[in-house]
Amino acid sequence: MNYDALRECELFLLDMDGTLYLGDEVFPGAIDFIRTLEATGREYIYLTNNSSRAGIDYVNRLRGLGFPCEMRNVFTSGMATGMYLTDNYPGVGVYPVGTPAFERELESYGVRLSDGGDVGCVCVGFDTTLTYAKLDRAVHFLRRGAAFVAANPDWVCPMPADEVLPDCGSICALLTAASGAKPFYIGKPNRSMVDIISKMTGVPNRRICCVGDRLYTDIAVAVNAGAQSVLVMSGETTPDILAESETKPGWVMADVAELGRCLS
Ligand SMILES: [Mg+2]
CATH class of the missing domain: 3.40.50.1000 (HAD superfamily/HAD-like)
Structure with missing residues (x-):
């Protein structure tokens, strides 16, 4: 080799x-x-x-586990998604399906979040705070032609003892089934x-x-x-x-x- x-x-x-x-x-x-x-x-x-946590959360988590880590050592799909939205959908109202940390991360890149009539894009992350109301709202916007952007295509997030959590890809599969729209994945x-x-x-x-x-x-x-x-x-x-x-x-x-x- x-x-x-x-x-x-x-x-x-x-x-x-x-x-x-x-x-x-x-x-x-x-x-x-x-x-x-x-x-x-x-x-x-x-x-x-993993788009459920912000970059700073990873710095704290990695340090807590004993790994050397500064802010410049972390890059998440949520950060990449924030950059992508500001480049490709400047000023557009974005309906987020994600955790509070994901929403804050998008806003830190200048993304304008909305759940009103000006929504032009639905942006999905690994939402561990998902509710039926959010799914309902996202399908509403997607059926009206909003762009569909997703942070990561993973179906599941691995956990100890051979358990998994349903991840962003699985949430998007549900939204696709209900709306017919397919996501563009960033991660x-x-x-x-x-x-x-x-x-x-x-x-x-x-x-x-x-x-x-x-x-x-x-x-x-x-x-x-x-x-x-x-x-x-x-x-x-x-x-x-x-x-x-x-x-x-x-x-x-x-x-x-x-x-x-x-x-x-
Ligand atoms: Mg892995």
Whole structure:
């Protein structure tokens, strides 16, 4: 196995759930892996499709688990969605289907939230505060032709003890069934997540490595963006799923501890 292109990477985009930890359980060697990146002069950004929390919430959560983390080390699909809406729907009233943290994140990018007659876009996140009233309202706007933008396509969010939470993709599936409208997804595997970060940091895509446990988001975003990729087998991907997947990672490793040994 040739690791040259991997070792030349200057910036690592790290998935969290299933890659660095699961729930509140930090994987063995995960914090040492971050220390290895720092010691070898590599940058890293914790990259998540989870749009239920704001960027600052991740800084606090990661620090609480023992990971080094500053605000510049976090990028979420909610942040990318805020940037996308201000670029593509400037001044448009946006009806949010998301958590209070998601709403605040959108507003921090200048997005104008509304639930009145001026709504031109419905924007859906991983809404752990979802109610029937919100679904009803979103379907109303979508049937009247509002744009349909969603933060992340994940069907479920993995939890400890083999449990899952219904995620943004599942909420959107319900809205599509009721309205006929289909969402445009911003988060992984949309390459814009990597392109935005490349522009912010000045690191070219081929020197960026995406690390994650999920083929259809973490690895697909790297393939779509021309970046490097490492699949870790510490999360939801089984050997059978990997064998059947059309999306192939650059490298496959047991966990980030193995990746750290490879890079040190
Ligand atoms: Mg994951």
